[in-house]
Amino acid sequence: MAKKLMKGCEAIGEAAIQAGCRHFFGYPITPQSEVPEYLSRRLPAVGGVFVQAESEVAASNMILGAAATGTRVLTTSSSPGISLMSEGISYIAGCELPVVLVNIVRGGPGLGGILPAQSDYNQATRGGGHGDYHLLVLAPASVQEAADLIGLGFDLADKYRNPVMVIGDGMIGQMMEPVEFRKSPVLDLPPKDWALTGARGRKARIITSLFLNGEELEALNLRLKAKYERMAREDVRFSTYNVEAGYDVLIVAYGTTARICQTAIDLLREKGVSVGMIRPITLYPYPYEAVAKAAEAARAVLTVEMSMGQMIDDVKLSVLGKRPIHFHGHAGGVIPTPDEVVERIHSIRAGFQS
Numbered sequence: 001m002a003k004k005l006m007k008g009c010e011a012i013g014e015a016a017i018q019a020g021c022r023h024f025f026g027y028p029i030t031p032q033s034e035v036p037e038y039l040s041r042r043l044p045a046v047g048g049v050f051v052q053a054e055s056e057v058a059a060s061n062m063i064l065g066a067a068a069t070g071t072r073v074l075t076t077s078s079s080p081g082i083s084l085m086s087e088g089i090s091y092i093a094g095c096e097l098p099v100v101l102v103n104i105v106r107g108g109p110g111l112g113g114i115l116p117a118q119s120d121y122n123q124a125t126r127g128g129g130h131g132d133y134h135l136l137v138l139a140p141a142s143v144q145e146a147a148d149l150i151g152l153g154f155d156l157a158d159k160y161r162n163p164v165m166v167i168g169d170g171m172i173g174q175m176m177e178p179v180e181f182r183k184s185p186v187l188d189l190p191p192k193d194w195a196l197t198g199a200r201g202r203k204a205r206i207i208t209s210l211f212l213n214g215e216e217l218e219a220l221n222l223r224l225k226a227k228y229e230r231m232a233r234e235d236v237r238f239s240t241y242n243v244e245a246g247y248d249v250l251i252v253a254y255g256t257t258a259r260i261c262q263t264a265i266d267l268l269r270e271k272g273v274s275v276g277m278i279r280p281i282t283l284y285p286y287p288y289e290a291v292a293k294a295a296e297a298a299r300a301v302l303t304v305e306m307s308m309g310q311m312i313d314d315v316k317l318s319v320l321g322k323r324p325i326h327f328h329g330h331a332g333g334v335i336p337t338p339d340e341v342v343e344r345i346h347s348i349r350a351g352f353q354s
Contacts, residue, residue: 003178008143008168009034011179012076012102013042015150018181021072021100022048025062027055027081030114031170032104035076056081060088067097068207070195072154076102078170079120080111082128089163090129094209094220096194098157100150101135101165104173107333115333116170118255121310124167125284132221134228135165136235137283139254143177149281155187156235160227161194167283169306171256171335228285237281238290241265243297247276248352249345250298250323252291252315253305254280257336261304264341275345283311291318298323300348304336305329 006014013035016024024039036052043050053059059075066073077085082103092099103124107117124137136156140146146168153164196205211217241258242265243250253261258279265275278294280287291314295301301323303315309327316325328344330336 003180005176006143006179007034007174007176008146009104009173010038011143011147012150012166012173013038015147015181016074016100016154017042017046017048018183019072019151019154021074021154022046023066023071023073024048024075025051025053025059025066025073026075026077027053027059029056029078029081031106031116031173032076032078032102034173035102035104056084057088060085060092063099064088064092064095064097067092067099068095068196070192070197072098072100074100074102076104078104079106079108082120082123086123086129089135090127090131090133091209092163093133093135093224094131095207096161096224097163097207098154098161099163100153100157101163102150103165103167105167105169107331113333114170116256116306116335117331117333118169118257118306119308119310119331120167121283121305121307124165125286125314133224134284135163136160136231136285137165137167138237139167139281139283140172141255141258141279143172143175144179146172147179147181151183155189158189158192159187160231162227167255169255169257170333232285235282236285236287236290238287239279239281240294241277241279242269242274243276243278243294245274246297247274248299248349249275250295250301251275251277251341252280252301252303252311253277254283254311257304257306260336260338261341263338264345267338267342268345273345273349286314286318288314288318291315292320295319295323299352300324300326302326302328302344302348304341306335307331
């Protein structure tokens with residue numbers, strides 16, 4: 001398929017259709033409103049269903065109902081909208097239902113603003129709602145990767161019977177880049193013999209997250225825990241840049257911030273300064289072992305984020321005190337620049353000599 005110049009939000013919508021999604025329930029909120037706008041036109045044309053819910057709370061329960069029938073279903077929102085969905089997302093995780101959620105993050109806290117941010121990292125990777133549950137979280141760095149990860153996300157949701165979140169800052173949603181819609185590698189997906197398709201001719205099926213017996217509820221939690229451990233064994237994803245040779249500093253960054261850091265690394269290389277980078281693609285499960293290995297070749301680690309440092313805890317858990325960890329970031333929609341990253345690297349290296 002030829003490449004097409006598309007806005008990130010529209011590419012996300014088309015990628016969902018290409019992945020076999022025919023149901024969308026959501027509510028408009030900037031900077032992701034172009035996803036429902038696009039799907040409101042495209043889904044009816046392919047025999048799908050588009051519903052603008054009365055609220056994010058309603059949308060979260062609609063996707064639960066659709067997912068319970070075994071169909072592929074999508075919702076998209078932004079920061080405070082995801083907060084409103086959090087109760088429903090916990091129910092979806094507790095019911096072990098496969099859905100794909102997209103969060104195009106805006107600045108916060110509170111209502112915040114529509115400029116890009118990465119300040120929902122903790123919300124995405126630590127559950128966000130109540131109870132012992134996790135989302136599988138994918139973080140694209142380009143419009144092309146956003147489209148690719150939507151397709152992969154639907155497969156992973158089906159593989160694990162678990163909600164998957166694709167999280168990107170407002171730049172991912174609003175920038176325009178060439179994109180082609182490629183089929184993700186075919187996974188050996190389990191049959192949906194749990195789906196509610198009507199009980200004629202078979203035993204009735206029940207999907208619930210309500211267990212009044214403590215032992216039964218603990219059994220659910222143990223089953224979820226085993227699922228998350230399997231994710232960590234089989235579906236950790238990351239990429240690296242300039243780690244083939246020795247380097248003084250390792251940058252850890254994700255999403256579009258990693259692209260900014262890559263430019264900084266190129267600028268430093270021109271001046272004879274070697275810096276490596278590792279980019280987590282799965283924020284949960286986090287690539288702890290890969291970050292630890294990459295940090296072994298560096299004298300220090302620098303985390304760069306569009307937040308006040310929410311990923312630092314995971315970097316610390318990776319490095320376990322074996323290397324000093326530094327931070328550079330902005331919040332509220334202010335974007336780090338390559339020159340700032342270059343300057344921060346120089347100040348870290350200056351500390352080696354003092």
